[in-house]
Structure formats: structure tokens, C-alpha cells
Amino acid sequence: MSKLERISDHVVVDKETQYGSRSCILGGISLSKYSIAIDSGDSLEVGIGLIKELETYFKVPVKYLFLTHTHNDHRNGREAFKDLTLIASQKCIDNMPKSVSFNKWKMELFDQELIVQEDNLTLEFHHVGGHSVGSSIAYFPVEKVLFAGDLFITNPVNFGLPFMGFYQNKPKRTGNPEEYLAAFDKFKKMNLDVIVPGHGKVILNPQEYLDEQITFYNALKDFFNSAIEEGKGLDEIKFPRLEPIEAAHKDAESRKQRSNALRFLDNYLNWIKRSFYNYYSGKFFEI
Numbered sequence: 213m214s215k216l217e218r219i220s221d222h223v224v225v226d227k228e229t230q231y232g233s234r235s236c237i238l239g240g241i242s243l244s245k246y247s248i249a250i251d252s253g254d255s256l257e258v259g260i261g262l263i264k265e266l267e268t269y270f271k272v273p274v275k276y277l278f279l280t281h282t283h284n285d286h287r288n289g290r291e292a293f294k295d296l297t298l299i300a301s302q303k304c305i306d307n308m309p310k311s312v313s314f315n316k317w318k319m320e321l322f323d324q325e326l327i328v329q330e331d332n333l334t335l336e337f338h339h340v341g342g343h344s345v346g347s348s349i350a351y352f353p354v355e356k357v358l359f360a361g362d363l364f365i366t367n368p369v370n371f372g373l374p375f376m377g378f379y380q381n382k383p384k385r386t387g388n389p390e391e392y393l394a395a396f397d398k399f400k401k402m403n404l405d406v407i408v409p410g411h412g413k414v415i416l417n418p419q420e421y422l423d424e425q426i427t428f429y430n431a432l433k434d435f436f437n438s439a440i441e442e443g444k445g446l447d448e449i450k451f452p453r454l455e456p457i458e459a460a461h462k463d464a465e466s467r468k469q470r471s472n473a474l475r476f477l478d479n480y481l482n483w484i485k486r487s488f489y490n491y492y493s494g495k496f497f498e499i
């Protein structure tokens with residue numbers, strides 16, 4: 213049975229893979245003569261599986277692989293796609309670790325955006341950054357679907373909190389909150405029914421969800437800017453009791469492996485804290 217789940221006429225996702233492996237959510241968009249795979253998963257096996265599933269489901273060949281960003285849970289299935297064409301932002305490719313080469317690949321790279329059009333179907337790719345220096349999204353306006361990669365991570369993964377470590381490979385940087393906020397503004401102007409995050413549940417109330425994210429990031433921005441103005445060092449700053457953080461704590465407290473969950477949560481909160489502190493204090497390169 214297909215693991216693919218229908219999102220709209222031309223869009224599917226495979227959410228299951230992420231619970232059975234360390235993979236991201238995988239997706240596919242079909243135009244009339246071919247389809248485009250969204251991210252390659254965390255292993256060759258997952259990548260091969262995705263191609264098979266998409267070709268069975270849509271009954272057209274997969275022509276492109278779109279990589280939302282460089283992280284290994286999104287790129288490690290890439291070899292399955294090496295005879296196809298890779299779509300990615302130039303910054304995504306520039307930010308790959310040295311061990312990852314796309315030398316012999318056919319590639320369509322873009323700085324800001326790329327549009328793929330077939331008949332009356334248009335698919336847009338935009339570079340936004342934020343989570344990773346090369347992070348990009350795919351927007352399919354005709355069916356109002358946005359594949360946002362790891363700009364969004366929703367429950368039950370990571371307690372629904374953003375992951376803001378590993379923005380850049382070399383020199384290492386933490387996440388860029390201003391790029392997140394600019395991306396949210398861009399998404400607010402899109403006509404959306406569904407946002408597919410990098411991990412977690414698919415978002416079916418996009419406008420409300422975006423508003424919550426904007427409020428959360430702006431509250432963190434104000435909080436860290438005040439702390440920095442008061443001359444506080446990173447270690448002196450305690451996290452503000454914002455709703456998403458309180459909810460994450462509650463969730464961690466209720467998990468079976470409570471101490472592991474709390475340690476895991478602490479680790480992620482630390483990346484958020486460092487990202488905001490580093491960015492707004494001008495220490496963007498320190499990790």
C-alpha cells in the first residue's frame with residue numbers, strides 16, 4: 213500500500229518515513245508530464261522508495277529533485293536521484309559539506325527564485341534562509357500548498373519548536389531570526405490552504421499558524437534585544453515564559469522517558485537562545 217497521502221490533486225506527502233527513520237517529510241508535486249520530488253530523505257533506500265512511490269501514484273516519471281536545504285535528513289537519499297535534475301538554491305549547494313559533491317549532476321540553481329511551468333501549472337521556488345543559509349521553499353499556487361522545509365517543525369516532532377542550530381556549515385553559524393521573520397511575511401502574502409513542514413504534522417490552518425509564529429519570534433526578538441541592552445551575557449539570560457515554550461515543557465514532563473525528553477528540549481531551547489542572542493548582539497558567527 214502506498215505510504216503517500218493526498219494533499220490536493222497534484223500534491224502528495226509521505227509523513228510516515230520520518231517516524232520510522234530520521235528522515236524529513238517527503239513530498240511530490242505532479243505537473244502533467246512529470247513529477248518533482250521534494251527532498252530525498254535520510255538514506256539511499258528512502259530516496260529509491262520515494263521515486264517508486266511517486267511514479268506509481270502519479271503515473272508519470274520523476275524529473276526533478278528539489279532540496280529544501282543541506283541537512284543530512286533531507287539530502288542523504290540524493291544518490292537515488294542522480295540521473296534526474298536537481299533544483300536547489302545556489303546557497304544550499306555552496307553550504308554543502310566538502311564530502312558532498314554534485315559534480316556530475318544536472319542542476320538548475322537559483323539565487324532568489326525559480327519558476328517551473330507546464331501548461332497552466334506553475335510551481336515556484338524561493339530562497340528564504342532562516343533555518344539554514346540555503347533554505348528554500350516550494351509554492352504551488354494553483355492548489356495553495358507551501359512546502360516550507362525546516363522553517364517549520366510541528367508537533368509531535370521537537371515539541372513543535374524551531375531548530376536553529378547549524379545555519380551554516382563554515383564558518384559555523386546559528387539560525388537567522390530576521391530571515392525567518394522575512395520568510396513569514398512572504399508566506400502571509402501567499403494564498404495558502406496547506407503548509408507542509410519539514411517534520412511533524414501538516415499545517416491545515418496556515419494563516420493562524422503563521423500569526424502564532426510571527427508573535428513568537430517577535431516576542432523572542434524583543435526579549436533578547438532588551439537583555440542585550442541591559443548588558444546581560446548569554447549565560448545570565450533565562451528563557452521567557454512564552455506560550456510555545458511552556459507548552460513544550462508540559463509536553464516533555466508528560467512523556468514516558470521524561471528525563472530524556474527534558475534534556476532533548478533543553479538542547480533545542482539552547483539553540484534558539486544562542487541564535488537570537490548571537491544574531492541581535494552581532495555575534496552571528498559564534499556557535
Ligand SMILES: [Zn+2]
Nearest residue numbers: 236285362410
Ligand atoms: Zn530536517
